[in-house]
Amino acid sequence: MNPLARKSDIFTENLPEEVVLYDKTNNKVHCLKKTAAAIWESSDGTRTVDDLAHLVEGKLGAPVDRKLVLQALAELEKAGLLEAGSGIDSEVESTSRREAVGKLVMAGSALVATIVAAAPKAHASNRGPSTPPPLPICHNPPDPPPPPISHRPPGSPFAPRKRF
Numbered sequence: 001m002n003p004l005a006r007k008s009d010i011f012t013e014n015l016p017e018e019v020v021l022y023d024k025t026n027n028k029v030h031c032l033k034k035t036a037a038a039i040w041e042s043s044d045g046t047r048t049v050d051d052l053a054h055l056v057e058g059k060l061g062a063p064v065d066r067k068l069v070l071q072a073l074a075e076l077e078k079a080g081l082l083e084a085g086s087g088i089d090s091e092v093e094s095t096s097r098r099e100a101v102g103k104l105v106m107a108g109s110a111l112v113a114t115i116v117a118a119a120p121k122a123h124a125s126n127r128g129p130s131t132p133p134p135l136p137i138c139h140n141p142p143d144p145p146p147p148p149i150s151h152r153p154p155g156s157p158f159a160p161r162k163r164f
Contacts, residue, residue: 003052003073004045004083023080029115030079034060036072036111040081049073075112 009024019037021030032040038056047055049069057064076082 002045002048003043003076005040005043005076006081006083010081021081026080027116028079030081031113032076033111035064035068036076039069039072040076043073043076043082045083072111079112079114081112 011022011024013020013022017034019032019034019040021032021040022028023030035056038059039052042052042055042059049066052073053064053066053069056069073082
């Protein structure tokens, strides 16, 4: 099995701790942790799971084993980020899911998070082509600034004098 990343109609934004993908075909945004991002970027259809583990380990400078790569590939496939027919599920089933999930719990969380984005037409339908989006309304106004503090000592010639 040589997984192949789906890259058509996907826009990529690299951030310091993750990669954000926008899937134009189904209006979904995917946030990939470093490990999943490295696996997705390296899945060119020529590399095996073991090749990906070694390659990602070299990129990240941290140990990456076959089980973690398989779990990331399963999440990428579930998110629709791999080309159809990769056969990832059958290979993931042959490994222990309990071990893979335990490894993810120790790593912090899932490798791929997906949210559904609003369709671009829904936002633009109520405005003209050059009208910017409305600014968010602040419901909690900021606190007023504190009154100025006088730094003059009480007995100084510049201290305010009492009037009689």
